[in-house]
Amino acid sequence: MSQRKAPSDAGRATIRDVAERAGVSVASVSRVLSGNYPVSDELRRRVMKVVRDLDYVTNAHARSLAGGGTPTVAILINNITGAAFAHVAKGVEGAATLRGWLSLVGTTGDDPERELALVNLMRQQGVAAVVLLGGAYDYDEYQLRMARFARSLDAAGSHLVLVGRPPLEGDVPATTVDYDNESGAYAMASHLLSAGHRKILVLPGHAELTTARSRLNGARRAFEAYGVPFDPGMVRHGPYDYEHGYEAVETSLREGADFTAVLAGTDVVAAGAMQALRAAGLRVPEDVSIVGYDDIPLASQLTPQLTTVHVPYEEMGRVALRAVADRREGGPGRRRGTDGEHLVLGTHVVVRNSVAPPARRD
């Protein structure tokens, strides 16, 4: 047995093995498999038989080296188990699959360093696009680094897509898919205000998170519009999780805060808040109203069902992928023209059963 001709060896079969065994050239095998070149039926038959016998599949790495290959989109996400952005990922993945694209997934675990490392890793993979999911941190340095990434990717023929965060400032070659965060918060706060609530506990999220800022701003604008003074003391920042919702409400109650409604930054926070109210013997919505944000499945599974803001997460994912696919098919001619594209999707309030007019307390 020669040294490098061992078709039945441990490794996978190569196109050469197939060609040899079928008594044809490798070029012919390649042509039969890709089907973009006329071949005789006889040849096709012979090749396909050997392909089946050897259970041959083409080597994707070699293929993409040689110019072919399936486009791949990289999805970078904080935490797969977070419902909201898992839906975005689903949207991206679904749309990618529909076009025969592949999706790579990396999780950043809220660590900017890992985010950096991952973007570079994806650049090595030669992905068609990197989709970054979730709210961003508003450091200057962070923003600068993102801009550098965007340019690096662009220079390498790839592209950066930001989903669920505001666009980068300046002339940066990145696409942003966003939703109208502030308006959603405005509408949600208005809903509470128009129900008669005036003392509202606000749990917008982490102070540095862009998402949280927008939601807080929207709420504040609604207060202004209703002529209600906005009390900064009624705002409690914290992570977007159940525990924060629970503790914020628990602490507020213990400290004797006076409120008839809770405006939570996300549905999960609202769930925590609801539980804390129950634990304190308060009824929702009879004693205290609650609203959330995101409209994840949990919102309609709680009792009472949560009034919240619907965000089209899955649709955002699809839109994100469509944006990069279009750009890629548009060819190099329009590459520079569509820089800094910003797509904004709408939100709307979903009214369920967690809001009632304020009760008379004391």
Add this chain to the structure above:
Amino acid sequence: MSQRKAPSDAGRATIRDVAERAGVSVASVSRVLSGNYPVSDELRRRVMKVVRDLDYVTNAHARSLAGGGTPTVAILINNITGAAFAHVAKGVEGAATLRGWLSLVGTTGDDPERELALVNLMRQQGVAAVVLLGGAYDYDEYQLRMARFARSLDAAGSHLVLVGRPPLEGDVPATTVDYDNESGAYAMASHLLSAGHRKILVLPGHAELTTARSRLNGARRAFEAYGVPFDPGMVRHGPYDYEHGYEAVETSLREGADFTAVLAGTDVVAAGAMQALRAAGLRVPEDVSIVGYDDIPLASQLTPQLTTVHVPYEEMGRVALRAVADRREGGPGRRRGTDGEHLVLGTHVVVRNSVAPPARRD
């Protein structure tokens, strides 16, 4: 400008561009970057400077073609947004990242055809392993196909890992990471029985799903152990979703079924059941007790908090990755020896507030 030497062109920089600009050979650049060969400080400095200037990253495809490259694990999952298996995916991804591995994700959407296509796609990618998440269907043909996949992957130096389903029969080169599904169901049913419940509505899931079968078996065994006749008329099959839980309870109530507890196949089904009971004016757990399965975050976010079976999903993901990593490091010597490995993790009941002794109805 020559025809193929255009470092500042559209595409990304190659190792040759770096070598040329640094006045060294490509071999040296490669050595500096991979760091597995002694080089002088002077050389390293020169090369690294050019690498930074050009913002060069190695081409992962070329690298893996040449034999190097980062191992990649493929995660195939029904639906990313399903909480339970999203946690497994998180576990796999986390453990992969920890070792510098990459993870590819594909969703099957419960379609066996897509599953087939995806496994082949992953084989093309030359992944180190394919991790298949979720309960399997119990067709003979399906099992046969899985066995073929396992052998194909094995022949190509890859490996199939089944998570959350029973192992394949026969001598198949696949690793299975499983949890003690039946014992969990047994314990859960026992919990209800020992609280005094005798009329129990059972919602195990889809009849063809292996997971559902095990859970149903476990429950049945518990009934036997308690000497309680198991009434098949109290079993309602259906998908593992909220709607099914709701409808099953609603229908049962409408048809006048007599039960004091609900044994749900998953927490999500339990949530639906709970909502339906509430809608019918019944209290949980005073009028009807409910238990779930999986212990996803939702379980502790419901009111009352759900008594359920904890399944170590994330841990399973980590174990799955460790299994393939070990096998790969073990070298070819023990490859055949560890075929058909089957790892079983334990489960336990988590007691919360959704179970009470049966109320007197009549």
Add this chain to the structure above:
DNA sequence: GCCGGTGGCGAAACCGTATCCCATGGTTAC
């Protein structure tokens, strides 16, 4: 002052596939 090491580096052979270019034989057009 000559010789065997040895540390550093370059040249070239691959890795597996796609594709360009050319050869061949049979067909069509004049």
Add this chain to the structure above:
DNA sequence: GTAACCATGGGATACGGTTTCGCCACCGGC
């Protein structure tokens, strides 16, 4: 009857790295 042509198939090369092999210079030891 011959030239131009079309349909096929083979040979060679490029893709961007890694790695083996071998060369060169410099080192200390005698």
